[in-house]
Amino acid sequence: MSEALHPRLHAVRPDLADSRLEGQVAAARFVAPTPRRVIGASAALKRDPRPDAAVDTELLRGEAVAVFEETPEGWSWVQNAVDGYVGYVSSDALGGVDPAPTHRVAALRTFVYPGPDMKLPATAWLSLGSAITLGGEVETRGTSFRLLAGGEGAVVARHLVSVDAPAEPDFVAVAERFRETPYLWGGRTSLGLDCSGLVQLALMTAGKACPRDTDMQETGIGRLVEGGVEASLERGDLIFWPGHVGILRDPDTMLHASGHHMQVVAEPLGEAIARIGAPRSVRRL
Incomplete structure (x- = not known):
């Protein structure tokens, strides 16, 4: 299979594939996706059910997903509409697409209360970037x-913005808000995330x-900085090693979700290079 049709980004298996790929790949059958939406606080996307x-x-x-299969064991084979990632998720984490989200979480994380009172025991939490549908307002x-x-409950209003609100102006400042968040392989929330998850969340x-x-x-964002780390570096440059990425806070300091430190840290770039090795590339947005 060509890299252009990598299974991480295309719903294709020998027995089943996305109907939109018919004529491009071989599969025993093709199915049209069913739209669903994530209703849990978050949902792990796995490579196997x-x-x-x-x-x-x-x-x-x-987040909206396209569902291609639901198994009797309670797994759904899906593709995330946000970044195209394909995998298996618990069917219990999915619900209908309507009503569409009206707001998104702008705080690093917030709580869902059973009613509009912070003294009530929280029933759930929501991470930065989560999208929800809201009704009335109560003080x-x-x-x-x-x-x-x-x-379902109530959320502190100041932690939310409309889905149409302007984006954050500085993705590096967003990444800085995650400092000391624990490292979690595959993580993509403010409870735990990995290096590429930090970059993705900050940019989104x-x-x-x-x-x-x-x-x-x-290979997919920004432009290559000729000369790599020997060039004149800028805030927001992305530093890449095989399997790792960091964000420059300034020319000498890198923010990254580090498997060495097991948390998001701001680390001198020189120290990171001495430990990890020479970066493979630098990209600038």
Whole structure:
């Protein structure tokens, strides 16, 4: 299979494939996708339909997916509309596409309460970038809450913005908000994330589309900086190693979700290079 039709980004198996790929790939049968939406706080997207299977990435609340198969064991084979990633997710994490989200979470994370009162025990949490549908607004003891459509609960209003609100102006500043967040392979939320997840979330919050994995990011976003780290580096440059990526906070400091430190850190670029080795490339948006 060509890289252009890599199974990470195309729903294709020997027995089943996306109907939109008919004529491009061989499969026993082709199916038209069914649209669904993530209703859990997040959902692990796995490469195999098993509880112990490796997690490739996570889906966020409100993200739309195309469903190609639902198994009797409770797994759905899906493609995320946000970044095109394909994998298996628990069918329980998915619901209908309507009503469409009206707001997104702008805080690093927020809680869902059973009612508009911060003294009530929280029933769930939502990460930055999650999309939700809201109803009315209620003020309790000076704090404004927005009610979730369908009676699910309430969220602090100041933690939310309209889906049509302007994007964050500085994706590096967004990445800095994740400092000390634990490293989590495949993670894509403010409870835990990996290096490419940090880059993707920061760029998406700033209104910039971004692939999920480091190899896709290295070839799919920005432009190559000739001379690499020996060139004149700038804030926001992305530094790539095989399987790793960091964001320059300034020419001498890199933000990254580090498997060495097991958290998001701001680290002198020279120290990172001494430990990891020479970067393969630098890209600039």
